[in-house]
Amino acid sequence: MTLLLLIEQGLNGLQLGVMLFLMAAGLTLVFGIMDMINLAHGSFYMVGAYLTATFAPVFDSFALAVLAALPLAALVGMAVEVVALRTLYRREHLDQVLATFGLILFFNELVRIVWGPQPIFLQPPSWLAGTVEIIPGVPYPAFRLAIIAVGLAVAVFLYLLITRTRTGMLIRAGASNREMLGALGVDVKRLYTLVFGLGAALAALAGAMAGPVLAVQVGMGESVLILTFVVIVIGGLGSVRGALVGALLVGMVDTLARALLPTVLRTMMPPSQADGMGASLASMTIYILMAAVLAWKPRGLFPAHA
Amino acid sequence: MLETRDLYKHFGGLVATDHVSLSIREGELHAVIGPNGAGKTTLIAQLAGELRPDGGAILFDGKDVTRTPVQRRAASGLARSFQITSVFPSFSALANVALAVQAHAGHSFRFWRRAAHDAALTGPARDALELVGLGSRAEVPAELLSHGEQRQLEIAMALATRPRMLLLDEPMAGMGPAEGASMVDLLRKLKGRYTILLIEHDMDAVFALADWITVLVHGAVIATGTPEEIRYDAEVRRAYLGEETV
Amino acid sequence: MRDHGRETLAVLIGLAFLLALPFLAEAAGKGFYVTLFTRILIFGLAAVSLDLILGYGGMVSFGHAAFVGVGAYAVGILSWHVFDGSPLMTWPVTLEGTENAFVVWPLAMLMGGLFALVIGAISLRTTGISFIMITLAFAQMLFYLAIGLRKYGGEDGIALYNKSQLVPPIDLFDRTTFYYVCLGLLVAFLAVCRRLTRSRFGMAVQGARINERRMKALGFSPYRYKLTAFVISGAGAGLSGALLANAAEFVGPAYMSWQRSGELIVMVVLGGMGTLFGPVAGAAAFLLLEEWLADLTEHWQIILGPILLFVVVFARRGLWGWVAGQGREDR
Ligand SMILES: Nc1ncnc2c1ncn2[C@@H]1O[C@H](COP(=O)(O)OP(=O)(O)OP(=O)(O)O)[C@@H](O)[C@H]1O
Ligand SMILES: [Mg+2]
Numbered sequence: 001m002t003l004l005l006l007i008e009q010g011l012n013g014l015q016l017g018v019m020l021f022l023m024a025a026g027l028t029l030v031f032g033i034m035d036m037i038n039l040a041h042g043s044f045y046m047v048g049a050y051l052t053a054t055f056a057p058v059f060d061s062f063a064l065a066v067l068a069a070l071p072l073a074a075l076v077g078m079a080v081e082v083v084a085l086r087t088l089y090r091r092e093h094l095d096q097v098l099a100t101f102g103l104i105l106f107f108n109e110l111v112r113i114v115w116g117p118q119p120i121f122l123q124p125p126s127w128l129a130g131t132v133e134i135i136p137g138v139p140y141p142a143f144r145l146a147i148i149a150v151g152l153a154v155a156v157f158l159y160l161l162i163t164r165t166r167t168g169m170l171i172r173a174g175a176s177n178r179e180m181l182g183a184l185g186v187d188v189k190r191l192y193t194l195v196f197g198l199g200a201a202l203a204a205l206a207g208a209m210a211g212p213v214l215a216v217q218v219g220m221g222e223s224v225l226i227l228t229f230v231v232i233v234i235g236g237l238g239s240v241r242g243a244l245v246g247a248l249l250v251g252m253v254d255t256l257a258r259a260l261l262p263t264v265l266r267t268m269m270p271p272s273q274a275d276g277m278g279a280s281l282a283s284m285t286i287y288i289l290m291a292a293v294l295a296w297k298p299r300g301l302f303p304a305h306a
Numbered sequence: 307m308l309e310t311r312d313l314y315k316h317f318g319g320l321v322a323t324d325h326v327s328l329s330i331r332e333g334e335l336h337a338v339i340g341p342n343g344a345g346k347t348t349l350i351a352q353l354a355g356e357l358r359p360d361g362g363a364i365l366f367d368g369k370d371v372t373r374t375p376v377q378r379r380a381a382s383g384l385a386r387s388f389q390i391t392s393v394f395p396s397f398s399a400l401a402n403v404a405l406a407v408q409a410h411a412g413h414s415f416r417f418w419r420r421a422a423h424d425a426a427l428t429g430p431a432r433d434a435l436e437l438v439g440l441g442s443r444a445e446v447p448a449e450l451l452s453h454g455e456q457r458q459l460e461i462a463m464a465l466a467t468r469p470r471m472l473l474l475d476e477p478m479a480g481m482g483p484a485e486g487a488s489m490v491d492l493l494r495k496l497k498g499r500y501t502i503l504l505i506e507h508d509m510d511a512v513f514a515l516a517d518w519i520t521v522l523v524h525g526a527v528i529a530t531g532t533p534e535e536i537r538y539d540a541e542v543r544r545a546y547l548g549e550e551t552v
Numbered sequence: 553m554r555d556h557g558r559e560t561l562a563v564l565i566g567l568a569f570l571l572a573l574p575f576l577a578e579a580a581g582k583g584f585y586v587t588l589f590t591r592i593l594i595f596g597l598a599a600v601s602l603d604l605i606l607g608y609g610g611m612v613s614f615g616h617a618a619f620v621g622v623g624a625y626a627v628g629i630l631s632w633h634v635f636d637g638s639p640l641m642t643w644p645v646t647l648e649g650t651e652n653a654f655v656v657w658p659l660a661m662l663m664g665g666l667f668a669l670v671i672g673a674i675s676l677r678t679t680g681i682s683f684i685m686i687t688l689a690f691a692q693m694l695f696y697l698a699i700g701l702r703k704y705g706g707e708d709g710i711a712l713y714n715k716s717q718l719v720p721p722i723d724l725f726d727r728t729t730f731y732y733v734c735l736g737l738l739v740a741f742l743a744v745c746r747r748l749t750r751s752r753f754g755m756a757v758q759g760a761r762i763n764e765r766r767m768k769a770l771g772f773s774p775y776r777y778k779l780t781a782f783v784i785s786g787a788g789a790g791l792s793g794a795l796l797a798n799a800a801e802f803v804g805p806a807y808m809s810w811q812r813s814g815e816l817i818v819m820v821v822l823g824g825m826g827t828l829f830g831p832v833a834g835a836a837a838f839l840l841l842e843e844w845l846a847d848l849t850e851h852w853q854i855i856l857g858p859i860l861l862f863v864v865v866f867a868r869r870g871l872w873g874w875v876a877g878q879g880r881e882d883r
Contacts, residue, residue: 035681037685084861087865093681094817097684098860098863099861101860102860103857105854106854106858113851223692226810230689283697284697287689287690290686291674299682356769375768378771388769392765393766396762405756405767406770414756415752416753417751417753418751421752
C-alpha cells in the first residue's frame, strides 16, 4: 500500500517537476542572458491555458488547440518584449519588477474582460482521458503520463537546441558572458526577442497542459510563477540544467511532503491536528529546501555566471 | 610587514599572478611596476582580499591572512585605493571621508546622533581632506569633483581609516602634470609615516619615491631591487623599460 | 541641489492638511474620507518602512506585505483568544489573549522584526534578481502558512470583535480618534526613521547601497547593517499591520499576498525612493488613484497596469521630487 502510494506520488511529483521545468527553462534564460527579471512570465502560462481552452472546442481536438496556442503565445511574448521590455534591459531590477508587475495587472484584467471571471474547465483529449496500469494494479491517469512525456521531450529538445545549434551556442555564450555576444557581432536584439518568444511558448505549453489538471482561471500564472522562482533560485540563475534539476527537486519534494507529512504526523498526534499541521508544514517544505540550498550555495546549484 | 609566498592566481588559461613572493618591510615604500596587463591590480586585489589566490600565502604582520575577508583585513589596518576611482558619488567629499573615519571608529550601530554633525567623524575627515589638498572642496559632492580631485579623495579615504599600510593602485592615473606633481608631493609626505605598496606607471615618480622596486611581467616577478639596481638591470631594460622609452 | 526650505514647507503643508482632514471631511459631510485617509496613513507607514530598505538600503524586497501580515495576525490571534476565552499557550508559561494596545502593538512590531530577521538573514546572502525572488518566495510561504492556520480561520481569516484598547477615554471605534492615533504613530515613525537614516548606522546602510565594494574595502561588514535595517523595516511593517487589523476589524491571508508587496513597492517608487516623506505621498496617490479608477470601471487594473509602466519609464524621481524639489536625501 505505501509503496504504491509512493510510486503514484512520485509520478505526480515528476509531473509537477516537468511543468515547473517548462516554466523555468525560458525564465532562467531571460534572467541569465538579459539580466532581467520578468514577473509577467506567469501571464504567458495563463494565456497558453486560455487559448487552448478556447481552441479546443473549435478544433474539437486538444492537441490541435495546443499547437495553435503555442505560436500565438510566442507572438504575445515577442510583442511584449518589443513593446515594453526591451527598453528595460539596461534599467535597474527594480524598474523591471515594477514594469512587469504592471504587465501582470494588465494581462489578468484583460483575460478577465475577454473570458470572464469564472474558471474554465478544460477536458483532456478523449484518448488520454483514461488510466494506464504502469505496473499491474497501479492505475495512473494517462494524461499525466503524457505531461511527463512531453516535458521530458522538451528537455531533450532544449538540450539539443542549446548544445547542437548555432543559436544554442549563442544562448549559452550569452548566459555565461553577456558582453561577449555584442563583441561577436551577433544581432543581440533579435536573439533576445527569439529567446523571449521561446520562453513564452514553453510557459504557454505548461499552462495548456495544466489546464485539464487544474482549473483555467485568472491568477493561475502567479502561484506557479513563484514556485518557478524557487526552482530557479535553487538551480542557479541562467542555467537550464539547474532549472531541470531544481524543477524535479521542487516537484518531488513538494508532492511527497504533501502526501506523506500528514500520514507521518498521524503516528504522533491526533488525526485532525496532524492533517492541519501536516498541510502547513508541507506547504513550507520547498521554501525550507530553498533556504537550505542557499545556506550551502548562495548562488544555487549550477550558477551560470562563473 | 606584508609578505607573499608563492602567490598564484589564474583566470582560465591566463596566469595573472605567477608564483609571486614579495616582502615589504615596515615604513618602506615599495613600488610595483610592469606593463599593462602585467597583473598589478590583480596582485593588489589579492592582498586586499577581494580576490582569493589559487595558491600561496599572504602574511600581514606575520599572520596568515590568505583567507581573511576584505573587511577584516581592512579593519586590521590594510587600506587600499582603487585604480578606477571608487567613491560615493552622491555624498559630499567630507561625507565620503567621514564614512571612512566611521569605518575605523568601531561598529556603526549608532542610531540616533546625526553623523554629519558628529565632530568625532568630521574632525578627522577634515584633517584628511586638508592633508590631500581638498580642504576647500569638502562640501562638494564627489561626482562634481574633477578627476584629479577624485583621485585625491581616494587617498584621503584610505588615510582616514587610519591604516598601517597603504595599497595604492596608480594614484596618478589620468592626472595632468600639475596634479601629478602635487600627488608626488603628497606621497612624499606619506612616505615613512605609512608602509606603502605603490603601483604606478609614471617612472619618474616611482624612481623618485621608491625605496624598493619590483618589476612584474606576465604575472611573474622578473626583478626586485633598489631603484639603482632596477634602473641598470639588463632584463628589466629589455622587457619593460626599453618599451617605455620608445 | 537640495532645497531644504521647500521640503520643510511641503512637509508642514502636508501635516497641516492631514491634521485638518477629519474636520474638513465631516464638515463636507464626507466622513468616508476619514476612513480612506486612515488607510492611507497605515499604508504610508508600511511604505515608509519599506523605503528604509528599498530606498536607503537598495534592497528590493518583494515580500514586505508578509511583515504587515505578521503584525496583523499578532493582533488578530490575541484578540481571537480573548473572544474564545482560551489561552494562547499553556507551556512553558500560560499566556492569555489580550486586546491591550500597549501589549499587542509592540508585540506586532516584535514579530514583524523577528520574521524579518530570519527571512533577511537568509535572503541577504544573495543580491540582485535572486534577492527579489527569494523575498517574494518567503512571503508566499507565510501566505500559505496563514492559509494553513485553520484554527484562526484559514483562508477566511479572523473577524475581530473588538479593537485594541488604549487608555480608557481613547476609543478606537471612534473613527476620528483612530485616525489621529494612526497619524501620531506615522509622524513618530517618520521622526525615528529620519534620525536613523542620518545616523552612523544610516550612513553605513546607504554606503552599502551606493558602493558595497568600497564599503568592504573601508572595513565595513555591510551584511549586518543591511540585516539590521531589514529587521527595523520589518518591525515598522508589523506596526502598520497591527493598525490595519484594527482599521479593517479583520485579519486574513490576503494581507500577505504578493500583490500587496508589489503595491507597497509601487507606493515607494511613486512617492520617491529614499525620501521618507515621499512614500506617504505615494501611498496617498496610489490609494486615491485606485479609489478613483475603481469608481470609473470595474476593470480598473487594466488602466493601472500601464500607468505603472509609464511611471517606471518616465517619472523616476517620484512625487516627492516634484513636490519638494528634492529627490533622494543624499543627492
Ligand atoms: N576578473 C578577471 N577575469 C579574467 N581576466 C582578468 C580578470 N581581471 C584581470 N584579468 C586579466 O588579468 C591580467 C592582469 O590584469 P591586471 O588588471 O591585474 O593588470 P594590471 O597590471 O593592473 O594592468 P594595468 O596597468 O592596465 O592596470 C590581464 O590580462 C587582465 O585581462
Ligand atoms: Mg591595474
